[in-house]
Amino acid sequence: xxxxxxxxxxxxxxxxxxxxxxxxxxxxxxxxxxxxxxxxxxxxxxxxxxxxxxxxxxxxxxxxxxxxxxxxxxxxxxxxxxxxxxxxxxxxxxxxxxxxxxxxxxxxxxxxxxxxxxxxxxxxxxxxxxxxxxxxxxxxxxxxxxxxxx
Amino acid sequence: xxxxxxxxxxxxxxxxxxxxxxxxxxxxxxxxxxxxxxxxxxxxxxxxxxxxxxxxxxxxxxxxxxxxxxxxxxxxxxxxxxxxxxxxxxxxxxxxxxxxxxxxxxxxxxxxxxxxxxxxxxxxxxxxxxxxxxxxxxxxxxxxxxxxxxxxxxxxxxxxxxxxxxxxxxxxxxxxxxxxxxxxxxxxxxxxxxxxxxxxxxxxxxxxxxxxxxxxxxxxxxxxxxxxxxxxxxxxxxxxxxxxxxxxxxxxxxxxxxxxxxxxxxxxxxxxxxxxxxxxxxxxxxxxxxxxxxxxxxxxxxxxxxxx
Numbered sequence: 001x002x003x004x005x006x007x008x009x010x011x012x013x014x015x016x017x018x019x020x021x022x023x024x025x026x027x028x029x030x031x032x033x034x035x036x037x038x039x040x041x042x043x044x045x046x047x048x049x050x051x052x053x054x055x056x057x058x059x060x061x062x063x064x065x066x067x068x069x070x071x072x073x074x075x076x077x078x079x080x081x082x083x084x085x086x087x088x089x090x091x092x093x094x095x096x097x098x099x100x101x102x103x104x105x106x107x108x109x110x111x112x113x114x115x116x117x118x119x120x121x122x123x124x125x126x127x128x129x130x131x132x133x134x135x136x137x138x139x140x141x142x143x144x145x146x147x148x149x150x
Numbered sequence: 151x152x153x154x155x156x157x158x159x160x161x162x163x164x165x166x167x168x169x170x171x172x173x174x175x176x177x178x179x180x181x182x183x184x185x186x187x188x189x190x191x192x193x194x195x196x197x198x199x200x201x202x203x204x205x206x207x208x209x210x211x212x213x214x215x216x217x218x219x220x221x222x223x224x225x226x227x228x229x230x231x232x233x234x235x236x237x238x239x240x241x242x243x244x245x246x247x248x249x250x251x252x253x254x255x256x257x258x259x260x261x262x263x264x265x266x267x268x269x270x271x272x273x274x275x276x277x278x279x280x281x282x283x284x285x286x287x288x289x290x291x292x293x294x295x296x297x298x299x300x301x302x303x304x305x306x307x308x309x310x311x312x313x314x315x316x317x318x319x320x321x322x323x324x325x326x327x328x329x330x331x332x333x334x335x336x337x338x339x340x341x342x343x344x345x346x347x348x349x350x351x352x353x354x355x356x357x358x359x360x361x362x363x364x365x366x367x368x369x370x371x372x373x374x375x376x377x378x379x380x381x382x383x384x385x386x387x388x389x390x391x392x393x394x395x396x397x398x399x400x401x402x403x404x405x406x407x408x409x410x411x412x413x414x415x416x417x418x419x420x421x422x423x424x425x426x427x428x429x430x431x432x433x434x435x436x437x438x439x440x441x442x443x444x445x446x447x448x449x450x451x452x453x454x455x456x457x458x
Contacts, residue, residue, distance in 0.1 A: 030182040034189070035254050038261040045264060045287070046225055052284050053218035092215035092285075120214045122282035150215045 060149070061119065062089035063096060065142040068126070072135065079131045083142055090121040093147040100129040104138035118150070187385060191308060192262040192301035194386035197270075197378055198453045199300025199307070201446045202349045204267075204293060207358065210276050213289030221291045228263055228298040232256035235302040255302070263298030264290060273370040274442075275362045308386045308456065335455055339409050342454015343416035343447035350446045351420040360438040371441050372410075375448040379413075380406040382452035410444070413451040417443035 068082040083100065087093055096116040103109040112129035119125055129135075129142075203209055216224075233256035237249070267290045271277040277286045300307075350356065363371070384402045417440050421427045427436050 028181060030185045031254070034185050035257060038257045041261050041264065042225070042229070042257060045291070046222060048283070049218050049221050049225070049287055049291070052287070053222070056218065056284065094215075118211055118214050120282050120285040123214075123285060150211070 057090045059089040061093035063144045086124040087119040093119045094150045096147040101141045191386040194382040195304025196297040196300035200296035203296045213292040214285045228295045232259040259298040259301040262301040263294030266297045267293035338455045339412045339451035343451035346450030347447035359442045379452040413448040414444045416447045
Protein backbone atom coordinates (compact mmCIF):
# COMPACT_ATOMS: atom_id res chain seq x y z
CA UNK A 1 0.00 0.00 0.00
CA UNK A 2 1.37 3.38 -0.87
CA UNK A 3 1.31 6.21 1.63
CA UNK A 4 2.89 6.31 5.02
CA UNK A 5 2.24 3.48 7.36
CA UNK A 6 0.37 5.31 10.07
CA UNK A 7 -2.04 6.85 7.61
CA UNK A 8 -2.75 3.55 6.01
CA UNK A 9 -3.20 1.92 9.38
CA UNK A 10 -5.60 4.60 10.54
CA UNK A 11 -7.70 4.24 7.44
CA UNK A 12 -7.49 0.52 7.58
CA UNK A 13 -9.05 0.45 11.01
CA UNK A 14 -12.21 2.32 10.33
CA UNK A 15 -13.05 1.70 6.76
CA UNK A 16 -11.00 -0.98 5.23
CA UNK A 17 -13.85 -2.33 3.27
CA UNK A 18 -14.76 1.10 2.02
CA UNK A 19 -11.46 1.92 0.45
CA UNK A 20 -10.12 0.66 -2.79
CA UNK A 21 -6.83 -1.07 -3.07
CA UNK A 22 -4.87 2.18 -2.90
CA UNK A 23 -6.22 3.06 0.54
CA UNK A 24 -6.57 6.63 -0.65
CA UNK A 25 -9.68 8.60 -1.40
CA UNK A 26 -11.29 6.75 -4.23
CA UNK A 27 -14.61 8.51 -4.42
CA UNK A 28 -16.37 8.07 -7.67
CA UNK A 29 -17.67 10.83 -9.89
CA UNK A 30 -21.19 9.91 -8.79
CA UNK A 31 -20.34 10.43 -5.14
CA UNK A 32 -18.65 13.77 -5.78
CA UNK A 33 -21.53 15.02 -7.90
CA UNK A 34 -24.21 14.02 -5.42
CA UNK A 35 -22.16 15.58 -2.63
CA UNK A 36 -21.77 18.79 -4.60
CA UNK A 37 -25.48 18.97 -5.41
CA UNK A 38 -26.43 18.21 -1.79
CA UNK A 39 -24.03 20.81 -0.42
CA UNK A 40 -25.27 23.39 -2.92
CA UNK A 41 -28.88 22.66 -1.93
CA UNK A 42 -28.19 23.14 1.76
CA UNK A 43 -26.19 26.28 1.19
CA UNK A 44 -28.98 27.52 -1.05
CA UNK A 45 -31.64 26.93 1.62
CA UNK A 46 -29.48 28.43 4.36
CA UNK A 47 -28.70 31.38 2.09
CA UNK A 48 -32.35 31.90 1.28
CA UNK A 49 -33.35 31.87 4.95
CA UNK A 50 -30.49 34.25 5.75
CA UNK A 51 -31.52 36.56 2.92
CA UNK A 52 -35.13 36.61 4.10
CA UNK A 53 -33.91 37.24 7.63
CA UNK A 54 -31.74 40.17 6.60
CA UNK A 55 -34.07 41.68 4.02
CA UNK A 56 -37.41 40.86 5.59
CA UNK A 57 -39.29 43.38 7.64
CA UNK A 58 -40.54 42.76 11.12
CA UNK A 59 -43.86 44.52 10.84
CA UNK A 60 -46.58 43.06 13.00
CA UNK A 61 -49.58 41.51 11.24
CA UNK A 62 -51.69 43.89 9.18
CA UNK A 63 -54.85 42.23 8.01
CA UNK A 64 -56.87 43.23 4.98
CA UNK A 65 -60.16 41.84 3.78
CA UNK A 66 -61.70 41.55 0.35
CA UNK A 67 -65.19 40.33 -0.41
CA UNK A 68 -65.19 38.15 -3.49
CA UNK A 69 -68.57 39.21 -4.89
CA UNK A 70 -67.88 37.48 -8.20
CA UNK A 71 -67.85 34.17 -6.37
CA UNK A 72 -71.11 34.77 -4.50
CA UNK A 73 -73.40 31.76 -4.85
CA UNK A 74 -76.86 30.88 -3.73
CA UNK A 75 -78.05 27.54 -2.41
CA UNK A 76 -81.13 26.56 -0.38
CA UNK A 77 -82.21 30.20 -0.01
CA UNK A 78 -78.87 31.12 1.51
CA UNK A 79 -76.18 33.36 0.06
CA UNK A 80 -72.58 32.17 0.36
CA UNK A 81 -70.12 35.04 0.17
CA UNK A 82 -66.40 34.14 0.04
CA UNK A 83 -64.10 36.65 1.72
CA UNK A 84 -60.32 36.71 1.25
CA UNK A 85 -58.32 37.63 4.33
CA UNK A 86 -54.73 38.68 3.68
CA UNK A 87 -51.97 39.41 6.16
CA UNK A 88 -49.93 42.14 4.47
CA UNK A 89 -47.66 42.46 7.50
CA UNK A 90 -44.66 40.24 8.23
CA UNK A 91 -45.54 38.55 11.51
CA UNK A 92 -47.94 35.63 11.82
CA UNK A 93 -51.41 36.16 13.25
CA UNK A 94 -53.16 33.36 15.13
CA UNK A 95 -56.89 32.88 15.71
CA UNK A 96 -57.88 35.71 13.39
CA UNK A 97 -61.53 36.49 14.07
CA UNK A 98 -63.50 37.98 11.21
CA UNK A 99 -66.99 39.41 11.64
CA UNK A 100 -69.29 40.25 8.78
CA UNK A 101 -72.37 42.40 9.18
CA UNK A 102 -75.08 42.78 6.56
CA UNK A 103 -77.62 45.58 6.97
CA UNK A 104 -80.63 45.40 4.67
CA UNK A 105 -83.73 47.53 4.47
CA UNK A 106 -85.80 44.61 5.71
CA UNK A 107 -85.48 43.73 9.39
CA UNK A 108 -82.52 43.33 11.71
CA UNK A 109 -78.96 43.27 10.37
CA UNK A 110 -77.46 39.82 9.85
CA UNK A 111 -74.09 38.90 11.28
CA UNK A 112 -71.69 36.13 10.32
CA UNK A 113 -68.17 35.31 11.37
CA UNK A 114 -65.30 32.87 11.09
CA UNK A 115 -61.90 32.27 12.64
CA UNK A 116 -58.65 31.63 10.80
CA UNK A 117 -56.25 29.43 12.74
CA UNK A 118 -52.98 30.80 11.38
CA UNK A 119 -52.28 33.58 8.93
CA UNK A 120 -48.61 33.95 8.11
CA UNK A 121 -47.14 37.19 6.82
CA UNK A 122 -48.09 37.56 3.16
CA UNK A 123 -50.59 34.72 3.32
CA UNK A 124 -54.17 34.83 2.06
CA UNK A 125 -56.88 32.58 3.42
CA UNK A 126 -60.46 32.43 2.24
CA UNK A 127 -63.50 32.20 4.50
CA UNK A 128 -67.18 32.22 3.68
CA UNK A 129 -70.00 34.20 5.30
CA UNK A 130 -73.54 32.86 4.92
CA UNK A 131 -76.58 35.14 4.85
CA UNK A 132 -80.25 34.66 4.23
CA UNK A 133 -80.49 38.02 2.44
CA UNK A 134 -78.60 38.97 -0.69
CA UNK A 135 -75.38 40.69 0.44
CA UNK A 136 -75.26 42.69 -2.79
CA UNK A 137 -78.56 44.31 -1.91
CA UNK A 138 -77.47 45.67 1.45
CA UNK A 139 -74.64 47.37 3.29
CA UNK A 140 -71.87 44.90 4.01
CA UNK A 141 -69.19 45.50 6.66
CA UNK A 142 -66.26 43.04 7.03
CA UNK A 143 -64.12 43.55 10.12
CA UNK A 144 -61.16 41.76 11.61
CA UNK A 145 -62.01 42.04 15.28
CA UNK A 146 -59.10 40.25 16.96
CA UNK A 147 -56.09 37.98 16.59
CA UNK A 148 -53.29 36.58 18.72
CA UNK A 149 -49.56 36.58 18.19
CA UNK A 150 -48.16 33.06 18.40
CA UNK B 151 -28.94 -4.76 -4.49
CA UNK B 152 -26.98 -7.63 -5.82
CA UNK B 153 -23.77 -5.97 -4.82
CA UNK B 154 -25.12 -5.21 -1.37
CA UNK B 155 -25.98 -8.76 -0.76
CA UNK B 156 -22.42 -9.63 -1.49
CA UNK B 157 -21.02 -6.90 0.69
CA UNK B 158 -23.08 -7.58 3.73
CA UNK B 159 -21.50 -10.88 4.32
CA UNK B 160 -18.07 -9.35 3.90
CA UNK B 161 -16.41 -8.53 7.14
CA UNK B 162 -14.03 -5.66 7.55
CA UNK B 163 -11.15 -7.94 6.83
CA UNK B 164 -8.56 -6.70 4.38
CA UNK B 165 -8.80 -9.75 2.22
CA UNK B 166 -12.27 -8.73 1.16
CA UNK B 167 -11.18 -5.51 -0.42
CA UNK B 168 -10.68 -6.74 -3.86
CA UNK B 169 -14.01 -8.38 -4.36
CA UNK B 170 -15.66 -5.48 -2.59
CA UNK B 171 -14.08 -2.93 -4.83
CA UNK B 172 -15.34 -4.58 -7.97
CA UNK B 173 -18.63 -5.82 -6.72
CA UNK B 174 -20.96 -8.10 -8.55
CA UNK B 175 -21.77 -7.49 -12.15
CA UNK B 176 -18.41 -5.77 -12.48
CA UNK B 177 -19.73 -2.51 -11.08
CA UNK B 178 -17.49 -0.06 -9.34
CA UNK B 179 -18.36 0.83 -5.78
CA UNK B 180 -19.78 4.30 -5.58
CA UNK B 181 -21.56 4.14 -8.91
CA UNK B 182 -24.70 6.10 -9.64
CA UNK B 183 -26.71 3.00 -8.79
CA UNK B 184 -25.00 2.80 -5.39
CA UNK B 185 -25.65 6.45 -4.75
CA UNK B 186 -29.31 6.05 -5.68
CA UNK B 187 -29.53 3.00 -3.46
CA UNK B 188 -27.95 4.87 -0.54
CA UNK B 189 -30.32 7.79 -0.96
CA UNK B 190 -33.38 5.56 -1.22
CA UNK B 191 -32.33 3.81 1.97
CA UNK B 192 -31.86 7.15 3.65
CA UNK B 193 -35.36 8.20 2.56
CA UNK B 194 -36.75 4.94 3.92
CA UNK B 195 -35.07 5.47 7.28
CA UNK B 196 -36.28 9.05 7.33
CA UNK B 197 -39.94 8.15 6.86
CA UNK B 198 -39.91 5.15 9.19
CA UNK B 199 -38.49 7.37 11.92
CA UNK B 200 -40.32 10.64 11.32
CA UNK B 201 -43.79 9.81 10.00
CA UNK B 202 -45.62 10.50 13.30
CA UNK B 203 -44.05 13.97 13.40
CA UNK B 204 -45.07 14.62 9.82
CA UNK B 205 -48.63 14.13 11.07
CA UNK B 206 -48.35 16.58 13.94
CA UNK B 207 -50.13 19.88 13.43
CA UNK B 208 -47.93 21.75 15.89
CA UNK B 209 -44.99 20.93 13.64
CA UNK B 210 -46.81 22.59 10.71
CA UNK B 211 -47.77 25.61 12.77
CA UNK B 212 -44.39 26.20 14.33
CA UNK B 213 -42.96 26.21 10.84
CA UNK B 214 -45.27 28.98 9.72
CA UNK B 215 -44.34 31.42 12.43
CA UNK B 216 -40.86 30.40 13.61
CA UNK B 217 -38.31 33.19 13.52
CA UNK B 218 -36.00 32.85 10.56
CA UNK B 219 -32.88 32.70 12.70
CA UNK B 220 -34.37 29.74 14.52
CA UNK B 221 -34.76 27.97 11.19
CA UNK B 222 -31.05 28.36 10.63
CA UNK B 223 -30.48 26.86 14.07
CA UNK B 224 -32.74 23.92 13.19
CA UNK B 225 -30.85 23.44 9.95
CA UNK B 226 -27.54 23.55 11.80
CA UNK B 227 -28.87 21.13 14.40
CA UNK B 228 -29.93 18.66 11.71
CA UNK B 229 -26.51 18.91 10.11
CA UNK B 230 -24.64 18.47 13.38
CA UNK B 231 -26.76 15.55 14.50
CA UNK B 232 -26.13 13.97 11.11
CA UNK B 233 -22.42 14.64 11.44
CA UNK B 234 -22.30 13.21 14.96
CA UNK B 235 -24.24 10.10 14.04
CA UNK B 236 -22.18 9.56 10.92
CA UNK B 237 -18.87 10.06 12.68
CA UNK B 238 -19.81 7.79 15.55
CA UNK B 239 -20.12 5.08 12.93
CA UNK B 240 -22.46 2.21 12.48
CA UNK B 241 -25.67 4.16 12.18
CA UNK B 242 -25.35 5.98 8.90
CA UNK B 243 -26.74 5.06 5.56
CA UNK B 244 -23.44 5.32 3.73
CA UNK B 245 -20.61 2.89 3.74
CA UNK B 246 -17.72 5.27 4.23
CA UNK B 247 -16.80 6.06 7.78
CA UNK B 248 -13.86 8.45 7.46
CA UNK B 249 -14.12 12.11 8.40
CA UNK B 250 -14.98 13.34 4.94
CA UNK B 251 -17.40 10.46 4.62
CA UNK B 252 -19.11 11.68 7.79
CA UNK B 253 -19.30 15.19 6.38
CA UNK B 254 -20.66 13.81 3.13
CA UNK B 255 -23.29 11.84 4.97
CA UNK B 256 -24.29 14.78 7.16
CA UNK B 257 -24.82 16.88 4.05
CA UNK B 258 -26.76 14.11 2.37
CA UNK B 259 -29.07 13.42 5.30
CA UNK B 260 -30.01 17.08 5.58
CA UNK B 261 -30.85 17.11 1.88
CA UNK B 262 -32.84 13.90 2.29
CA UNK B 263 -34.72 15.62 5.14
CA UNK B 264 -35.38 18.74 3.11
CA UNK B 265 -36.47 16.91 -0.03
CA UNK B 266 -38.56 14.42 1.95
CA UNK B 267 -40.25 17.27 3.81
CA UNK B 268 -41.06 19.15 0.59
CA UNK B 269 -42.54 16.04 -1.02
CA UNK B 270 -44.65 14.94 1.92
CA UNK B 271 -45.86 18.45 2.77
CA UNK B 272 -46.86 19.02 -0.85
CA UNK B 273 -48.67 15.69 -1.03
CA UNK B 274 -50.45 16.33 2.27
CA UNK B 275 -51.44 19.80 1.03
CA UNK B 276 -49.63 21.51 3.89
CA UNK B 277 -47.62 23.84 1.70
CA UNK B 278 -48.63 25.75 -1.37
CA UNK B 279 -45.74 26.78 -3.55
CA UNK B 280 -47.54 30.04 -4.27
CA UNK B 281 -47.64 30.85 -0.55
CA UNK B 282 -45.23 33.01 1.46
CA UNK B 283 -41.67 31.75 1.06
CA UNK B 284 -40.67 32.08 4.72
CA UNK B 285 -43.69 30.04 5.78
CA UNK B 286 -42.85 27.29 3.29
CA UNK B 287 -39.19 27.27 4.31
CA UNK B 288 -40.19 27.14 7.97
CA UNK B 289 -42.45 24.13 7.57
CA UNK B 290 -39.94 22.31 5.40
CA UNK B 291 -36.96 22.93 7.66
CA UNK B 292 -38.81 21.96 10.84
CA UNK B 293 -39.89 18.65 9.33
CA UNK B 294 -36.48 18.11 7.80
CA UNK B 295 -34.93 17.75 11.27
CA UNK B 296 -36.60 14.46 12.30
CA UNK B 297 -36.46 13.19 8.73
CA UNK B 298 -32.72 13.76 8.55
CA UNK B 299 -32.21 12.04 11.90
CA UNK B 300 -34.17 9.10 10.53
CA UNK B 301 -31.94 9.09 7.46
CA UNK B 302 -28.89 9.17 9.71
CA UNK B 303 -29.97 6.05 11.53
CA UNK B 304 -31.01 4.19 8.38
CA UNK B 305 -28.32 1.60 8.94
CA UNK B 306 -29.54 1.00 12.47
CA UNK B 307 -33.03 0.47 11.10
CA UNK B 308 -32.23 -1.58 8.04
CA UNK B 309 -28.82 -2.96 8.87
CA UNK B 310 -25.64 -1.85 7.17
CA UNK B 311 -25.85 -2.47 3.45
CA UNK B 312 -29.42 -3.63 3.78
CA UNK B 313 -28.64 -7.00 5.21
CA UNK B 314 -31.79 -7.23 7.17
CA UNK B 315 -32.84 -9.65 4.54
CA UNK B 316 -34.84 -12.68 5.20
CA UNK B 317 -31.91 -14.78 6.02
CA UNK B 318 -33.71 -16.15 8.99
CA UNK B 319 -37.02 -15.70 7.24
CA UNK B 320 -35.80 -17.46 4.20
CA UNK B 321 -35.37 -20.74 5.95
CA UNK B 322 -38.67 -20.24 7.68
CA UNK B 323 -40.29 -19.46 4.36
CA UNK B 324 -38.89 -22.54 2.76
CA UNK B 325 -39.95 -24.70 5.67
CA UNK B 326 -43.44 -23.34 5.84
CA UNK B 327 -43.91 -22.93 2.13
CA UNK B 328 -45.20 -19.94 0.22
CA UNK B 329 -48.54 -19.99 1.99
CA UNK B 330 -46.99 -19.63 5.38
CA UNK B 331 -44.63 -16.92 4.15
CA UNK B 332 -47.63 -15.12 2.75
CA UNK B 333 -49.51 -15.14 6.05
CA UNK B 334 -46.38 -14.19 7.97
CA UNK B 335 -46.00 -11.18 5.69
CA UNK B 336 -49.63 -10.19 6.17
CA UNK B 337 -49.26 -10.47 9.94
CA UNK B 338 -46.05 -8.45 9.94
CA UNK B 339 -47.67 -5.78 7.82
CA UNK B 340 -50.63 -5.54 10.18
CA UNK B 341 -48.41 -5.36 13.26
CA UNK B 342 -46.09 -2.77 11.74
CA UNK B 343 -49.02 -0.77 10.43
CA UNK B 344 -50.66 -0.73 13.85
CA UNK B 345 -47.35 0.22 15.48
CA UNK B 346 -47.06 3.50 13.61
CA UNK B 347 -50.76 3.86 12.78
CA UNK B 348 -51.83 3.82 16.42
CA UNK B 349 -49.63 6.80 17.22
CA UNK B 350 -51.47 8.81 14.59
CA UNK B 351 -54.97 7.34 14.19
CA UNK B 352 -56.66 8.93 17.24
CA UNK B 353 -55.31 12.43 16.58
CA UNK B 354 -57.20 15.34 15.08
CA UNK B 355 -54.67 15.57 12.26
CA UNK B 356 -56.30 12.76 10.29
CA UNK B 357 -59.69 14.46 9.71
CA UNK B 358 -57.92 17.81 9.32
CA UNK B 359 -55.65 16.49 6.59
CA UNK B 360 -58.42 14.46 5.00
CA UNK B 361 -60.65 17.51 4.74
CA UNK B 362 -58.04 19.39 2.74
CA UNK B 363 -57.08 16.63 0.33
CA UNK B 364 -58.36 16.93 -3.21
CA UNK B 365 -58.10 14.40 -6.02
CA UNK B 366 -54.56 15.33 -7.04
CA UNK B 367 -53.29 15.13 -3.48
CA UNK B 368 -54.97 11.79 -2.92
CA UNK B 369 -53.38 10.40 -6.06
CA UNK B 370 -50.05 11.78 -4.94
CA UNK B 371 -50.45 10.19 -1.52
CA UNK B 372 -51.26 6.81 -3.05
CA UNK B 373 -48.19 7.09 -5.26
CA UNK B 374 -45.93 8.13 -2.41
CA UNK B 375 -47.25 5.35 -0.15
CA UNK B 376 -46.62 2.68 -2.80
CA UNK B 377 -43.20 4.07 -3.64
CA UNK B 378 -42.13 4.16 -0.01
CA UNK B 379 -43.50 0.70 0.66
CA UNK B 380 -41.51 -0.67 -2.24
CA UNK B 381 -38.40 1.28 -1.32
CA UNK B 382 -38.45 0.32 2.34
CA UNK B 383 -38.92 -3.39 1.73
CA UNK B 384 -37.15 -4.10 -1.52
CA UNK B 385 -34.50 -1.45 -1.81
CA UNK B 386 -33.59 -0.73 1.78
CA UNK B 387 -34.35 -3.83 3.68
CA UNK B 388 -33.93 -7.02 1.81
CA UNK B 389 -30.88 -8.16 0.00
CA UNK B 390 -30.81 -10.14 -3.15
CA UNK B 391 -32.72 -13.05 -1.72
CA UNK B 392 -36.01 -11.42 -2.46
CA UNK B 393 -36.24 -12.43 -6.08
CA UNK B 394 -35.59 -16.03 -5.14
CA UNK B 395 -38.49 -16.26 -2.78
CA UNK B 396 -41.09 -18.74 -3.75
CA UNK B 397 -44.74 -18.07 -4.15
CA UNK B 398 -47.02 -15.64 -5.89
CA UNK B 399 -47.00 -12.98 -3.21
CA UNK B 400 -43.26 -12.86 -2.90
CA UNK B 401 -42.90 -10.85 -6.09
CA UNK B 402 -41.93 -7.27 -5.32
CA UNK B 403 -44.70 -5.46 -7.19
CA UNK B 404 -47.38 -7.89 -6.06
CA UNK B 405 -46.17 -7.68 -2.51
CA UNK B 406 -46.02 -3.90 -2.60
CA UNK B 407 -49.61 -3.70 -3.81
CA UNK B 408 -50.68 -6.30 -1.27
CA UNK B 409 -48.90 -4.49 1.55
CA UNK B 410 -50.68 -1.29 0.60
CA UNK B 411 -54.10 -2.95 0.54
CA UNK B 412 -53.47 -4.56 3.94
CA UNK B 413 -52.23 -1.22 5.31
CA UNK B 414 -55.35 0.55 4.06
CA UNK B 415 -57.49 -2.09 5.77
CA UNK B 416 -55.53 -1.55 8.99
CA UNK B 417 -56.18 2.19 8.62
CA UNK B 418 -59.87 1.58 8.00
CA UNK B 419 -60.13 -0.64 11.08
CA UNK B 420 -58.22 1.79 13.27
CA UNK B 421 -60.38 4.72 12.16
CA UNK B 422 -63.52 2.76 12.91
CA UNK B 423 -62.28 1.65 16.33
CA UNK B 424 -61.32 5.21 17.21
CA UNK B 425 -64.76 6.46 16.11
CA UNK B 426 -63.27 8.58 13.39
CA UNK B 427 -65.55 7.01 10.82
CA UNK B 428 -68.75 5.07 11.06
CA UNK B 429 -71.06 3.23 8.68
CA UNK B 430 -73.08 5.70 6.64
CA UNK B 431 -70.37 8.34 6.42
CA UNK B 432 -70.02 9.81 2.94
CA UNK B 433 -67.71 7.65 0.86
CA UNK B 434 -65.32 10.42 -0.30
CA UNK B 435 -64.74 11.39 3.33
CA UNK B 436 -64.03 7.79 4.33
CA UNK B 437 -61.73 7.26 1.35
CA UNK B 438 -59.82 10.43 2.12
CA UNK B 439 -59.43 9.51 5.81
CA UNK B 440 -58.29 5.98 4.98
CA UNK B 441 -55.76 7.22 2.44
CA UNK B 442 -54.39 9.80 4.89
CA UNK B 443 -53.97 7.24 7.67
CA UNK B 444 -52.91 4.68 5.07
CA UNK B 445 -49.62 6.47 4.60
CA UNK B 446 -48.32 5.92 8.16
CA UNK B 447 -49.74 2.40 8.30
CA UNK B 448 -48.02 1.59 5.01
CA UNK B 449 -44.69 2.93 6.24
CA UNK B 450 -45.14 0.97 9.46
CA UNK B 451 -46.34 -2.11 7.63
CA UNK B 452 -43.36 -2.10 5.30
CA UNK B 453 -40.99 -1.60 8.22
CA UNK B 454 -42.80 -4.31 10.16
CA UNK B 455 -42.09 -6.81 7.41
CA UNK B 456 -38.40 -6.24 7.98
CA UNK B 457 -38.67 -6.81 11.70
CA UNK B 458 -41.09 -9.66 12.05
